[in-house]
Amino acid sequence: MRHDLKTSFPPNSFGAQGLAASARAGEPLPSPVKLDLRHVGFRFGSKPALHDISFPIHANRVTALIGPSGCGKSTLLRVLNRMADLYEDQHAEGQVLLDGQDILAPDVDVLTLRRRVGMVTQKPSPFPMSIYDNVAIGLRLNEELTGAQLDARVEDALRRAALWEEVSGILDHSALSLSGGQQQRLCLARTMAVGPEVILLDEPCSALDPISTARIEETMEALRSVSTLVIVTHNLQQAARIADYTAFLYLGELVEFGPTAQMFTRPREERTLSYVSGRMG
Numbered sequence: 001m002r003h004d005l006k007t008s009f010p011p012n013s014f015g016a017q018g019l020a021a022s023a024r025a026g027e028p029l030p031s032p033v034k035l036d037l038r039h040v041g042f043r044f045g046s047k048p049a050l051h052d053i054s055f056p057i058h059a060n061r062v063t064a065l066i067g068p069s070g071c072g073k074s075t076l077l078r079v080l081n082r083m084a085d086l087y088e089d090q091h092a093e094g095q096v097l098l099d100g101q102d103i104l105a106p107d108v109d110v111l112t113l114r115r116r117v118g119m120v121t122q123k124p125s126p127f128p129m130s131i132y133d134n135v136a137i138g139l140r141l142n143e144e145l146t147g148a149q150l151d152a153r154v155e156d157a158l159r160r161a162a163l164w165e166e167v168s169g170i171l172d173h174s175a176l177s178l179s180g181g182q183q184q185r186l187c188l189a190r191t192m193a194v195g196p197e198v199i200l201l202d203e204p205c206s207a208l209d210p211i212s213t214a215r216i217e218e219t220m221e222a223l224r225s226v227s228t229l230v231i232v233t234h235n236l237q238q239a240a241r242i243a244d245y246t247a248f249l250y251l252g253e254l255v256e257f258g259p260t261a262q263m264f265t266r267p268r269e270e271r272t273l274s275y276v277s278g279r280m281g
């Protein structure tokens with residue numbers, strides 16, 4: 001069933017028409033599939049959390065994962081760089097093809113995978129070392145750079161993460177002395193610095209003020225030319241502003257996936273319509 005937002009929503013319903021207005025216009029330009037999720041499932045011990053999820057993540061595009069709290073957004077993001085490998089009782093099923101190769105296969109080198117698919121977690125986790133070293137550590141491990149080149153790359157990553165102006169004079173201070181929002185931007189800089197092909201962002205702006213949020217959104221926009229981005233967000237306005245594609249999850253299932261403009265203006269599913277109109281929280 002197709003819906004016309006103009007007739008489906010009462011005038012004072014939660015921002016649906018605003019979302020429609022701010023949704024990225026039209027169809028995203030075609031691009032190859034970077035990650036292809038095929039029948040992905042996930043269990044915490046015997047408790048299922050994701051069921052039979054299949055959709056493509058397009059290269060050099062931003063894909064937003066939206067849905068009510070507990071629907072499995074973070075769990076799905078963690079599947080994409082095999083974070084769950086750290087826990088014995090957590091199990092993913094199905095296939096996730098990265099450039100055609102299944103990253104859930106047992107013989108995949110997880111460290112190499114995580115260099116290609118970087119993640120910024122919801123709760124910032126800076127290393128207990130200086131601000132500078134937090135960003136430089138991955139660069140030192142992966143590339144041979146002179147001191148000046150390293151300095152330039154650290155500065156560039158911190159600028160893109162909208163943090164440089166706050167930390168340029170205290171680069172040798174402990175990262176743990178930063179505020180929560182600053183730590184989150186530091187973790188974003190750390191991930192971006194090594195140039196992963198895919199960047200997974202779990203609520204990257206949840207602890208940020210509006211100015212930092214706008215800077216991060218600009219960064220995501222710019223990163224699309226070099227990376228593929230997957231972002232979990234509760235902020236539907238943000239999804240509408242920055243995502244080319246949106247996947248709506250509910251109770252561990254994929255309800256609908258499509259171009260963001262379509263998801264916010266002409267969703268195919270009644271449940272998507274309820275969620276984007278604020279009738280389902």
Ligand SMILES: Nc1ncnc2c1ncn2[C@@H]1O[C@H](COP(=O)(O)OP(=O)(O)OP(=O)(O)O)[C@@H](O)[C@H]1O
Pocket residue numbers: 044047049067068069070071072073074075076
């Ligand atoms: N370590 C865990 N052990 C057992 N169950 C878990 C664990 N982590 C998450 N879950 C469950 O898995 C389901 C999905 O959780 P997940 O954190 O992925 O949801 P979410 O959509 O990201 O939620 P939120 O928007 O609140 O962050 C929930 O039912 C949650 O209770």
